[in-house]
Amino acid sequence: MGKFLFVQPHPDDLELNCGQILHYLTRKNRNTHTVSIISVTKGEFGLPGSQYDKFKGNFLAKVRTRELENAMAIHGIPSDNIHYLGYIDGYVPFKEEIIGKFVKFLSEYRPDIIFAPEPLYTSYVHIDHVNSGRVIYYILYNQRIEKYKPRLFFYSSLLPNFLFPFTKEDYYITERLLACHKTQFWLLNQMKIINKIKTRWYGMQVRGWKFAEFFRKVDYNKDHLSLKQDKIPLLVRMVYRFCWAHRSWFNAKYPAGSIY
Numbered sequence: 001m002g003k004f005l006f007v008q009p010h011p012d013d014l015e016l017n018c019g020q021i022l023h024y025l026t027r028k029n030r031n032t033h034t035v036s037i038i039s040v041t042k043g044e045f046g047l048p049g050s051q052y053d054k055f056k057g058n059f060l061a062k063v064r065t066r067e068l069e070n071a072m073a074i075h076g077i078p079s080d081n082i083h084y085l086g087y088i089d090g091y092v093p094f095k096e097e098i099i100g101k102f103v104k105f106l107s108e109y110r111p112d113i114i115f116a117p118e119p120l121y122t123s124y125v126h127i128d129h130v131n132s133g134r135v136i137y138y139i140l141y142n143q144r145i146e147k148y149k150p151r152l153f154f155y156s157s158l159l160p161n162f163l164f165p166f167t168k169e170d171y172y173i174t175e176r177l178l179a180c181h182k183t184q185f186w187l188l189n190q191m192k193i194i195n196k197i198k199t200r201w202y203g204m205q206v207r208g209w210k211f212a213e214f215f216r217k218v219d220y221n222k223d224h225l226s227l228k229q230d231k232i233p234l235l236v237r238m239v240y241r242f243c244w245a246h247r248s249w250f251n252a253k254y255p256a257g258s259i260y
Contacts, residue, residue: 001032001033001034002004002025002032002033002034002112002113002115002152003033003034003036003109003110003111003112003113003116004025004034004035004036004065004111004112004114005036005037005038005039005106005109005111005113005115006018006022006035006036006038006114006115007038007040007114007115007117007132007133007136008037008039008088008117008132008184009039009040009041009047009092009117009126009128009129009132010040010041010043010064010128010242011039011042011043011064011065011067011181012043012067012068012071012181012184012188013117014037014058014127015071015157015174015177015178015181015188016174016178016188016192016195017155017189018115018155018213019115019173019174019177019213019229020164020166020170020173020174020211020213021059021164021213021252022035022075022077022099022197023074023075023113023170024164024166026075026076026077027075027076028130030232031072034079034084035075035077036077036081036082036083036109036111037053037068037072037077037082037083038083038084038085038105038237039065039082039084039085040045040069040092040098040132041082041084041085041087041089041090041092041128042059042061042062042064042065042084042089042127043060043061043084043089043091044056044060044064044088045057045066045088045089045252045253045254045255046060046064046089046184046187046252047060047183047186048121048186048187048248048249049131049248049249050255051215053255054255056250056255057117057135060183061155063183064183064184065084067180067181067183067184068082068180068181069082070180071180071181074173074176074177074180075228081238083088084097085101085104087101087113087128088231088252089128089252090128090173090251090252090253091252092131092132093131094131094135094138095110098131098135098259099135099187101153102135102139103144103145104134106139106148106167107145107148110148110150111150112150112151113149113151113152113153114136114151114152114153115133115138115151115153115154115155115215116133116136116137116153116155116217117129117130117133117136117150117152117155117156118133118152118154118155118157118158118216119132119133119134119137120133120233120236121156121157121158121159121216121233121236122156122157122158122234122236122239123156123239124156124244125236125239125240125243125244126244126250126252127251129156129186133154136152137152137218137223138201140220141220141223147218151198151217151218152217152218152220153215153216153217153218154160154215154216154218155213155214155215157214157215157216158235158236158239159217160202160214160215160216161173161214161215161217162185162214162215162216163202163203163205163206163212163213163214163215164212164214164215165203165206165209165211165212166199166203166210166211166213167209167210168207168210168211168234170211172249174195176248178192184212187249193206198214199211199212199213199214202214206222211212217226219260
């Protein structure tokens with residue numbers, strides 16, 4: 001039996017990045033694998049523009065956690081297997097406090113394989129994604145948990161080296177998962193187009209397949225010098241500048257009068 005952990009900064013991050021491999025592990029191999037989810041935030045500020053400020057905060061957090069539970073139910077993952085770290089959308093730090101929370105969870109659960117957002121060669125330069133991935137890597141590389149070094153895969157990577165192929169017919173699973181996140185249609189409908197192009201491109205690289213999810217399997221012996229905060233690759237800086245920096249909704253903002 002294998003124990004898998006999927007780490008996501010927000011409640012909808014796994015659907016386009018890991019939806020197919022999640023479904024394979026939980027539906028086709030449900031008797032041999034245990035799967036848990038960590039959502040670092042509850043997506044409290046995941047709506048574009050100040051016109052939605054009245055919904056942001058606790059109200060949106062409750063809606064989005066319900067959406068996440070509905071999506072994970074498609075995989076057969078119970079709500080008891082979904083865990084929240086309690087950080088606020090747009091403000092995930094890289095500091096000892098969050099490292100300690102992850103160390104505690106990993107020490108108790110001890111997954112064999114972890115999937116987390118790419119912190120270095122990322123195609124989605126969001127601070128929550130970058131820091132969530134950095135925390136996981138920091139813990140494992142620096143052996144903060146004695147005698148524990150699971151296999152680690154990063155999703156949303158610009159330099160994948162592991163492909164998980166799936167059929168064109170299986171794409172309906174992704175559609176079902178996305179449909180659960182009604183508050184995020186404004187974003188996911190755009191991301192879905194890009195994702196379909198990417199998964200089709202990588203699928204063409206696996207003989208006999210049409211689509212493939214793509215990941216970077218971490219080599220602990222080679223990557224350790226690359227996670228310094230001042231070592232941001234040029235490719236990532238270009239992606240941020242031309243794809244994300246100009247989008248007004250990309251960085252979360254607390255609404256006026258927020259309870260936070």
